[in-house]
Amino acid sequence: xxxxxxxxxxxxxxxxxxxxxxxxxxxxxxxxxxxxxxxxxxxxxxxxxxxxxxxxxxxxxxxxxxxxxxxxxxxxxxxxxxxxxxxxxxxxxxxxxxxxxxxxxxxxxxxxxxxxxxxxxxxxxxxxxxxxxxxxxxxxxxxxxxxxxxxxxxxxxxxxxxxxxxxxxxxxxxxxxxxxxxxxxxxxxxxxxxxxxxxxxxxxxxxxxxx
Amino acid sequence: xxxxxxxxxxxxxxxxxxxxxxxxxxxxxxxxxxxxxxxxxxxxxxxxxxxxxxxxxxxxxxxxxxxxxxxxxxxxxxxxxxxxxxxxxxxxxxxxxxxxxxxxxxxxxxxxxxxxxxxxxxxxxxxxxxxxxxxxxxxxxxxxxxxxxxxxxxxxxxxxxxxxxxxxxxxxxxxxxxxxxxxxxxxxxxxxxxxxxxxxxxxxxxxxxxx
Numbered sequence: 001x002x003x004x005x006x007x008x009x010x011x012x013x014x015x016x017x018x019x020x021x022x023x024x025x026x027x028x029x030x031x032x033x034x035x036x037x038x039x040x041x042x043x044x045x046x047x048x049x050x051x052x053x054x055x056x057x058x059x060x061x062x063x064x065x066x067x068x069x070x071x072x073x074x075x076x077x078x079x080x081x082x083x084x085x086x087x088x089x090x091x092x093x094x095x096x097x098x099x100x101x102x103x104x105x106x107x108x109x110x111x112x113x114x115x116x117x118x119x120x121x122x123x124x125x126x127x128x129x130x131x132x133x134x135x136x137x138x139x140x141x142x143x144x145x146x147x148x149x150x151x152x153x154x155x156x157x158x159x160x161x162x163x164x165x166x167x168x169x170x171x172x173x174x175x176x177x178x179x180x181x182x183x184x185x186x187x188x189x190x191x192x193x194x195x196x197x198x199x200x201x202x203x204x205x206x207x208x209x210x211x
Numbered sequence: 212x213x214x215x216x217x218x219x220x221x222x223x224x225x226x227x228x229x230x231x232x233x234x235x236x237x238x239x240x241x242x243x244x245x246x247x248x249x250x251x252x253x254x255x256x257x258x259x260x261x262x263x264x265x266x267x268x269x270x271x272x273x274x275x276x277x278x279x280x281x282x283x284x285x286x287x288x289x290x291x292x293x294x295x296x297x298x299x300x301x302x303x304x305x306x307x308x309x310x311x312x313x314x315x316x317x318x319x320x321x322x323x324x325x326x327x328x329x330x331x332x333x334x335x336x337x338x339x340x341x342x343x344x345x346x347x348x349x350x351x352x353x354x355x356x357x358x359x360x361x362x363x364x365x366x367x368x369x370x371x372x373x374x375x376x377x378x379x380x381x382x383x384x385x386x387x388x389x390x391x392x393x394x395x396x397x398x399x400x401x402x403x404x405x406x407x408x409x410x411x412x413x414x415x416x417x418x419x420x421x422x
């Protein structure tokens with residue numbers, strides 16, 4: 001059995017936005033697993049296409065996973081109540097992981113050591129692993145933002161952009177849309193931090209080699 | 212610049228025992244870095260040779276790093292006072308990381324998500340990174356013991372053994388020796404948990420491919 005066969009034996013489903021973190025996570029996991037990139041959508045926007053474009057550049061398998069609008073409603077209510085988006089975004093991420101865990105043996109995300117959102121506690125992580133009998137992998141959890149930026153630079157050309165200026169495949173964008181429709185544009189300005197940036201992979205670095 | 216050149220640009224020093232965790236960490240890091248395996252010794256025993264044997268099997272560069280006996284003394288005093296070894300072992304690990312950080316840009320260990328010993332807090336990790344201006348990498352931090360055992364099985368044939376039956380390159384063994392010499396064998400039996408097991412890589416799995 002060679003490495004290709006080993007990898008084929010095990011497929012990991014990685015929650016994927018096309019940003020630098022989840023793209024680096026994909027690279028690391030591809031060493032051990034066949035990686036399938038999963039982008040969530042509530043079918044409110046077609047922002048998942050941003051992630052699909054990156055998946056094509058990475059030459060990795062890509063799927064969308066539809067989540068019911070009730071999750072978006074619940075998250076929005078939390079956000080309106082909190083007056084900040086962190087807990088609502090975490091709620092969506094947790095629901096996405098649980099949905100993924102229903103049909104997968106290995107689930108993963110690109111959460112970093114110093115991420116604030118969407119970070120599950122160790123107890124919540126173990127709960128998902130036990131309840132759904134899955135392996136939940138967080139390949140970037142042992143690295144700082146500084147280390148990740150350095151590694152990302154070896155593999156990708158990245159663009160950083162502000163949420164107000166361009167749309168991305170993160171949960172935030174359908175959340176913004178939903179809140180705008182339900183509560184109006186003013187709410188968005190009040191709740192979401194200004195100058196919040198996202199990243200997207202523009203192309204593979206010239207030194208990138210398939211791994 | 213190809214991947215080999217990228218890797219040569221960055222050398223990571225990984226604290227290494229020859230056990231399954233630090234060996235898997237070495238494999239993961241070897242994707243991005245030139246890896247140098249570092250085994251600590253107080254020159255009380257030659258147990259570091261166990262790690263050297265595994266390093267040869269992995270075909271990776273290996274060095275010992277001598278630590279002053281005062282650290283062993285301090286750790287032993289803590290252990291005698293606590294009546295359990297966890298904090299003393301953590302103290303040695305922290306000193307080892309700091310010593311390594313003095314002359315390295317990238318330091319790493321094989322600590323897992325659900326490890327109890329020797330786990331530094333996030334504050335301690337950041338303190339080392341800031342004080343010594345290093346990257347501190349923990350490539351296994353995002354994986355459970357269950358996931359790691361599965362990955363280890365893909366790469367290595369592993370032997371598990373009890374501390375009383377065989378010696379390994381972990382800190383524990385020189386600690387035991389030091390405490391035995393200073394406080395007598397009875398202390399060892401009282402302090403160290405019975406049936407505590409370690410692992411060592413016996414050989415590479417038949418499916419192992421250099422990465």
